[in-house]
Amino acid sequence: MRTTMNVLLTGNNLALRAGERPVPVPGSDQLLVRTRALALNNADLAHGGDERIAGYEFSGEVIGVGSGVDAGLVGARVAGTTPAAFAQYVVVHHRHVITIPESVSFEDAASLPTALLTESGALSVAGVGAGDSVLITAAASGIGLIGVQLARLMGAAPVIATTRSAHKRALLERIGADTAITTGEQDLVAAVLEATAGQGVSAVLDHVAGEMIAAVVPATRLGGKIISVGRLGGSEATVDLYALAARQATLQSVSYGFTPPETIGDLLAALESRVLPALADGRIKAVVDTVLPFADAASAVERLGSGQALGKIVLRMP
Incomplete structure (x- = not known):
């Protein structure tokens, strides 16, 4: 060699x-x-x-x-x-x-690999399962596209996805989003409430941070979870704690770095039983x-x- x-x-x-x-x-x-x-x-x-x-x-x-x-x-x-x-x-x-x-x-x-371990980890933290509704922001990102598919695989419905670019909505719908929202053109909260019969979503996977964290609080159902996964809009956010309390919502930030090595190892190992078979048969692409x-x-x-x-x-x- x-x-x-x-x-x-x-x-x-x-x-x-x-x-x-x-x-x-x-x-x-x-x-x-x-x-x-x-x-x-x-x-x-x-x-x-x-x-x-x-x-x-x-x-x-x-x-x-x-x-x-x-x-x-x-x-x-x-x-x-x-x-x-x-x-x-x-x-x-x-x-x-x-x-x-x-x-x-x-x-x-x-x-x-990065998308699978990040999104499966975040969905697990959120406790997403059959019957839950999920909002994924910046869903047209490389990581978000996998998040949409994993949420569907876990039985979530509806799965709601956001993008800043109207031309990416078709892609989001093609990979399994029930509703695709173009932020800047549509009212995010109104669109989410309409898609969830006024209840809001069970869980939010947010890849934007910055101002988006505060924006998704009123789109979350009572007792819902907001998981901050990415920081495309900056690592700092200002949140109205009264609004968060009114929704009885939990806000948690996650990050999956390379130390300790067990963290990534455990996340990837968890994919073996459910996600890799779905990858093999085309349910995850x-x-x-x-x-x-x-x-x-x-x-x-x-x-x-x-x-x-x-x-x-x-x-x-x-």
């Missing part, structure tokens, strides 16, 4: 750029994966800090294992999440991957806007930053 690999670097306030680094060696509890596809996330648009290998999401084949890991995993098709993912070879904690069904391409698989070659990372970043993408942006590895 070669000793160096092609990578995409970030940091020093520069855009993604090509580089070369030594091929990593898997340590204890790690897999070595030959990547086949990489997926971009909004975090990849930030280029601050020291120079480092970019990216967090990938798919590929296991070609080596470290101590404490079952050697039978060599050859497995996997998708996972780890820092420094934008490289030909990636080391990743063995619990931070999922096995890819044969029916799912590497390009589709690369777009899934990746939504990929564009697949570009690894060498065209600049176009991928431009497409992601445009806000026009209908799904994830993926790079195909050579």
